[in-house]
Amino acid sequence: MPxxxxxxxxxxxxxxxxxxxxxxxxxxNLGSPGFLPVRVSFERSLQQALMMAEPSKVRAAPIDAARELPATVGGLRPDLELSLASDTASRFAVLTALADRQFQLHSLALKGVL
Structure with missing residues (x-):
């Protein structure tokens, strides 16, 4: 992997x-009075950094979710939060599997198997 x-x-x-x-x-903190939910956005900055070939400059940034979330339980819909958690875990699993596979290939190349 380059x-x-x-x-x-x-x-x-x-x-x-x-x-x-x-x-x-x-x-x-779903039911906590006065709680303001947060979101993290990094995809757009990652895409821009890739265009400039500088992914090391990407930082995950919290965004103000209180303005964009519907007024439900504490400003959140529990079903959507759980769906987001599941989606995040799936993406994490795919990326770690990709990295693992690439490191296995590097290991084999170093051993002279490839």
Whole structure:
């Protein structure tokens, strides 16, 4: 995997990790009075950084979700939060499997098997 791809996967995993933390935080505080939910956005900045071949400059950034979420339980819909958590976990699994496969190939190449 070229360095650019490794850096991109690493930054995507960082963003997904931040999103998973924010989603867990939202779910845990669902019924808390005065709680303001958060969202994490990184896809657009990752895409722009890739166009410039600089994925190391990508940072996962929280965005103000209170303005964009419907007024339900604490400003959140529990079903959508759980769906987002599931989607994030699936994306994380795909990226870690990709990285694992590439590292296996590198290991085989270093051993002279490939």
């Amino acid at each position: 360095d650019l791809t490794i850096a991109t996967v690493a930054r995507a995993l960082d963003g997904l990790d931040a999103r998973a933390f924010a989603t867990a935080h939202n779910i845990a």
